[in-house]
Amino acid sequence: MLAGGARGITADFAAALAAASHCRIELLGRTPLPARPEDPELAGAADATALRALFAARGEPAPAAIEREVRNVLAGREVAHTLDRLGRLGSPAAYRVADMCDGAAVAQTVKEIQAEHGRIDVVVYAAGVIEDRLIEEKDPESFRRVYATKVDGARALLDAASQLPHGPRTAVLFGSVSAVLGNRGQSDYAAANDALAGLGERWARRTGRRALTVHWGPWAPSGVHGGMVTPHLAREYARRGVALIDREEGALALLRELAWGDESATSVVYTASGW
Numbered sequence: 001m002l003a004g005g006a007r008g009i010t011a012d013f014a015a016a017l018a019a020a021s022h023c024r025i026e027l028l029g030r031t032p033l034p035a036r037p038e039d040p041e042l043a044g045a046a047d048a049t050a051l052r053a054l055f056a057a058r059g060e061p062a063p064a065a066i067e068r069e070v071r072n073v074l075a076g077r078e079v080a081h082t083l084d085r086l087g088r089l090g091s092p093a094a095y096r097v098a099d100m101c102d103g104a105a106v107a108q109t110v111k112e113i114q115a116e117h118g119r120i121d122v123v124v125y126a127a128g129v130i131e132d133r134l135i136e137e138k139d140p141e142s143f144r145r146v147y148a149t150k151v152d153g154a155r156a157l158l159d160a161a162s163q164l165p166h167g168p169r170t171a172v173l174f175g176s177v178s179a180v181l182g183n184r185g186q187s188d189y190a191a192a193n194d195a196l197a198g199l200g201e202r203w204a205r206r207t208g209r210r211a212l213t214v215h216w217g218p219w220a221p222s223g224v225h226g227g228m229v230t231p232h233l234a235r236e237y238a239r240r241g242v243a244l245i246d247r248e249e250g251a252l253a254l255l256r257e258l259a260w261g262d263e264s265a266t267s268v269v270y271t272a273s274g275w
């Protein structure tokens with residue numbers, strides 16, 4: 001089961017997992033999955049620019065509302081694409097809407113998956129948001145959103161997993177190199193990823209199971225939505241001489257770590273170059 005696994009880089013990891021094992025995969029995220037096929041006009045609007053034009057032509061006057069609709073359509077398409085991709089790779093896959101910041105919803109979702117399938121072997125916690133700003137410009141609500149999405153969400157998932165009769169044998173947590181080495185504008189995100197690793201470590205001690213936090217360096221963006229590294233950020237990293245993780249190699253590196261890595265290591269750092 002992968003929280004935050006239907007979009008971004010975790011969808012690539014889910015695909016690597018599917019290709020290697022054909023295991024059943026449950027994905028969790030906030031994006032609602034579009035209930036029916038898109039009408040032909042909407043389906044014909046392939047990218048953000050075309051969608052903006054379509055929603056404006058349909059009479060939506062507010063730019064902010066148009067942007068929201070565009071984001072929702074693209075996110076829904078991304079989830080649908082991931083499910084389709086996993087199915088084609090041989091993994092039966094399902095998606096459930098759950099906000100990881102809602103502890104009751106997380107507990108309920110874990111219960112439902114357990115009831116449906118009888119067991120959860122591995123949990124991956126990859127939900128995260130960034131709202132980068134220098135600390136003097138950061139408002140407490142923003143700090144709370146970034147921190148809670150990682151820490152409260154992961155705690156809720158690990159707690160719910162601990163209640164299961166045969167809980168997952170492995171928990172994988174997606175952290176960030178910013179927790180280890182810091183990054184400008186990311187005091188909240190760095191603190192959250194550091195706390196995330198601490199949660200995993202304590203869970204492993206308490207349960208005797210394996211917890212692994214992967215502190216990733218930046219991944220190369222791809223396709224419509226390639227994760228937190230936007231094309232603009234990618235150019236900024238290039239200017240700083242920071243190489244980006246190849247998407248296929250990143251996903252395979254984690255599979256290799258899980259298969260052959262030292263099980264007592266509770267966190268690892270994976271980057272494509274120095275920081």
Ligand SMILES: NC(=O)c1ccc[n+]([C@@H]2O[C@H](COP(=O)([O-])OP(=O)(O)OC[C@H]3O[C@@H](n4cnc5c(N)ncnc54)[C@H](OP(=O)(O)O)[C@@H]3O)[C@@H](O)[C@H]2O)c1
Nearest residue numbers: 004007008009029030031100126127128216218219227228
């Ligand atoms: N991309 C990188 O280079 C990079 C580097 C270091 C670490 N990471 C870590 O890797 C993870 C994935 O990053 P990404 O780049 O793929 O980012 P992303 O594309 O923004 O994906 C974030 C994922 O988290 C989900 N999510 C966010 N808030 C959530 C919530 N409250 N409840 C449930 N799901 C939630 C999102 O789905 P919905 O929007 O549908 O909720 C999405 O699937 C993050 O934890 C990030 O910190 C990424």
